[in-house]
Amino acid sequence: MAPALGGRRLVIDKVFDRIARIIEVTLALAFIFAVLLNFARDAIVDEAAVLAALREGRLRAYLCDFPSPRLSAEPRVVALPHLGASTAEAEENCAIMVVDQVRAYLEHGDISNAVNFPSVEMARESAFRVAIANSNVPNMLGQISTTMAQAGLAGQEAETLMCVLVPAGTPKPIIARLHREIVAIVGLPDVRQKFAAFGFDALAGTPEESAARIAQELARWGRLIRDANIKAE
Secondary structure: OHHHHHHHHHHHHHHHHHHHHHHHHHHHOOOOOOEEEEOOOHHHOOHHHHHHHHHOOOOOEEEEOOOOHHHHOOOOEEEOOOOOOOOHHHHHHHHHHHHHHHHHHHHHOOEOOOOOOOOEOOOOOOOOOOOOOOOOOOOHHHHHHHHHHHOOOOOOOOOOOOOOOOOOOOOHHHHHHHHHHHHHHHOOHHHHHHHHHOOOOOOOOOHHHHHHHHHHHHHHHHHHHHHHOOOOO
């Protein structure tokens, strides 16, 4: 990961350097009535160019919410409060938000506003839950499920259902032909090997079995959605 991150950092630095150069050239051509507003961050503006433009009278004022000590001493630099948490009310609200999110993580496993990790919310289907996060390790879920089964933990499943669906009213001969071709493909050694690399056993069922399984899953997850009062957002 280090080379990729280093390359990304280099690209970002080049972009910032380019933007800073554009701003520097713009300042060199600015008139005395020009006012520069910067609410991005300090890296996007060349401080030396801003100071030179202010002192030479080519820039009327510079407004920002993160001034450096050098800029703060300039009379025509206006430092505005950063609205992220600059008031007592904002700081209190931020503290409450942090406490609520940490508590939700400790009590329910919910994750929100995390850096480099997606938001996660899990409705409680029972008194116990297991959440798994890994670096896409093949067969990881299968290994954990096997370990839990060997430990005598009942009521847990780890399955991946894949179905090929066709429009309603499709003639049965066409469905039968598709089924034969799919079964033949799933039975190919290289295909089964690829499934096995991810911890899957490729099992080809009949159209009737797939329809029954879909109905079963709809009933089970529909009950969970109703019990947990889950709403679409």
